[in-house]
Amino acid sequence: MNNPAPKLSPEQYEQNFAELHPPFTPNSAVAEANRCLYCFDSPCMKACPTHIDISTFIKKIATGNLKGSAKTIFESNWVALTCAKACPVDVLCEGACVYNERGEEPIQIGRLQRFAIDTYFERGMPQLFTPAPKNGKSVGIIGAGPAGLACGAELALMGYEVVIYEGKPKPGGLDTWGIAPYKMTQQDSLNEVKLIESFGVKIKTGVKIGHDISIEALSKNHDAVFIGVGLAVPAALRIPGEELDGVFNALEFIERVTTRKWKSVDVGKRVAVVGAGNTAIDAVTEAKRLGAEQVMILYRRSRGEMSAYDFEYELAKSDGVVFHFQTAPKRIVGTKHVEAIECVKMQLGKPDGKGKRPAEPVPGSEFQIPVDMVILSVGQQTDQTFLSQIPNLQIQNGRVVVNHETFQTSNEKFFAGGDCINGGKEVVNAAADGKRAAHGIDKYITSRR
Numbered sequence: 213m214n215n216p217a218p219k220l221s222p223e224q225y226e227q228n229f230a231e232l233h234p235p236f237t238p239n240s241a242v243a244e245a246n247r248c249l250y251c252f253d254s255p256c257m258k259a260c261p262t263h264i265d266i267s268t269f270i271k272k273i274a275t276g277n278l279k280g281s282a283k284t285i286f287e288s289n290w291v292a293l294t295c296a297k298a299c300p301v302d303v304l305c306e307g308a309c310v311y312n313e314r315g316e317e318p319i320q321i322g323r324l325q326r327f328a329i330d331t332y333f334e335r336g337m338p339q340l341f342t343p344a345p346k347n348g349k350s351v352g353i354i355g356a357g358p359a360g361l362a363c364g365a366e367l368a369l370m371g372y373e374v375v376i377y378e379g380k381p382k383p384g385g386l387d388t389w390g391i392a393p394y395k396m397t398q399q400d401s402l403n404e405v406k407l408i409e410s411f412g413v414k415i416k417t418g419v420k421i422g423h424d425i426s427i428e429a430l431s432k433n434h435d436a437v438f439i440g441v442g443l444a445v446p447a448a449l450r451i452p453g454e455e456l457d458g459v460f461n462a463l464e465f466i467e468r469v470t471t472r473k474w475k476s477v478d479v480g481k482r483v484a485v486v487g488a489g490n491t492a493i494d495a496v497t498e499a500k501r502l503g504a505e506q507v508m509i510l511y512r513r514s515r516g517e518m519s520a521y522d523f524e525y526e527l528a529k530s531d532g533v534v535f536h537f538q539t540a541p542k543r544i545v546g547t548k549h550v551e552a553i554e555c556v557k558m559q560l561g562k563p564d565g566k567g568k569r570p571a572e573p574v575p576g577s578e579f580q581i582p583v584d585m586v587i588l589s590v591g592q593q594t595d596q597t598f599l600s601q602i603p604n605l606q607i608q609n610g611r612v613v614v615n616h617e618t619f620q621t622s623n624e625k626f627f628a629g630g631d632c633i634n635g636g637k638e639v640v641n642a643a644a645d646g647k648r649a650a651h652g653i654d655k656y657i658t659s660r661r
């Protein structure tokens with residue numbers, strides 16, 4: 213990189229990446245648990261895609277039954293620590309808390325869930341679940357992200373032999389490789405993996421299906437297959453200059469930050485991130501926390517059309533991120549290294565047939581912003597080359613098509629869930645899909661006996 217930001221001291225990095233929401237002490241957890249009204253209709257439970265019995269687990273914290281509390285949580289969600297720390301609770305469980313209607317602070321459900329699960333892992337994972345005796349059937353799972361892990365845990369407890377094949381060197385999917393280090397650590401995700409492995413689930417890392425093992429061999433070796441491959445391919449912006457030194461894909465940059473080897477991650481003094489989703493916000497805040505002096509978001513549409521959550525936007529602003537709305541990059545400028553990014557201002561055009569006003573470039577409004585690093589974050593897509601190897605698999609708008617009751621695909625032996633079917637939502641949606649798909653798989657295999 214041409215103009216790297218100076219490295220920080222180890223203490224400074226630790227401070228910059230310190231947890232956003234520190235844990236409760238035992239006393240504060242009990243006090244918060246006692247605020248819960250245990251509503252009869254549990255709007256929080258309905259708002260959670262995994263439908264955790266929230267008032268029951270909170271009640272158990274209030275009465276000191278932390279093991280029971282963890283059990284209640286895991287019964288619905290196998291990646292409950294990740295969700296406790298990384299879920300957008302403001303728009304899910306906490307957003308539905310009745311205290312909001314009274315103008316009072318909602319119950320801190322995420323932090324209470326974290327308290328129960330942290331304690332469970334700190335106490336050495338006492339046994340909560342006993343797998344059923346082996347039923348002689350086997351399921352292969354592609355991808356050890358939250359969808360694959362949840363599916364595997366549930367099937368192993370039902371007595372299935374489960375093998376998860378994971379291309380990366382460590383399991384966990386984006387829980388391990390994507391979520392911002394000021395929300396959770398890789399170790400949190402690996403603790404969840406350890407719990408799932410304790411049910412007898414085998415995880416083979418460094419094995420890419422379609423490359424190291426063919427789809428045909430996988431299908432032959434198992435009675436059913438679950439596809440939990442997420443969105444493996446970054447969408448391309450396709451502007452000149454993307455090949456220059458100093459241009460990165462957001463996930464490749466974020467993945468290096470999650471290892472917490474801060475000093476090994478170079479960051480420019482002036483960083484532009486293209487895109488305005490949650491991944492773009494993570495990339496820009498992480499660049500700032502690594503020591504970049506000027507950080508900015510370039511987004512072709514308006515603030516109102518940004519897909520990032522409000523709290524992520526506020527976090528980025530409080531970190532000093534400058535937002536350039538209605539600004540579209542046209543080319544990245546430089547000879548070998550990035551030197552600037554050329555943009556054009558955008559405006560809303562005439563309404564189309566559906567009344568939507570497309571964003572259009574303002575003629576002659578081109579301008580350049582000097583930058584040392586560009587991070588591209590314009591979305592992720594499913595890996596079509598991989599998916600096309602699965603016979604008769606129906607894909608629509610880049611997503612694997614499933615029956616939303618059973619999660620079965622158009623190839624009856626293959627089931628799917630998580631980002632590869634929803635186009636990219638949250639960990640909690642992937643965890644819910646994986647668990648429900650396990651029951652779809654069980655029904656399919658049982659019906660063939």
Ligand SMILES: Cc1cc2nc3c(=O)[nH]c(=O)nc-3n(C[C@H](O)[C@H](O)[C@H](O)COP(=O)(O)OP(=O)(O)OC[C@H]3O[C@@H](n4cnc5c(N)ncnc54)[C@H](O)[C@@H]3O)c2cc1C
Pocket residue numbers: 298299300354355356357358359360377378379380383384385386387390391392395419420421422440441442443444463466490491494598629630631632636637638639640642
């Ligand atoms: C940068 C970033 C930050 C995020 N932050 C949050 C957050 O704070 N909170 C939140 O709730 N959600 C967050 N999300 C979204 C969340 O991480 C995803 O919705 C969730 O991880 C999807 O789970 P999944 O199991 O479908 O896929 P993934 O987590 O992507 O896992 C898929 C796994 O499959 C593996 N794989 C793919 N192809 C193959 C193959 N052919 N063979 C073997 N293995 C394969 C991959 O290596 C990967 O490990 C974030 C996403 C990103 C990109």
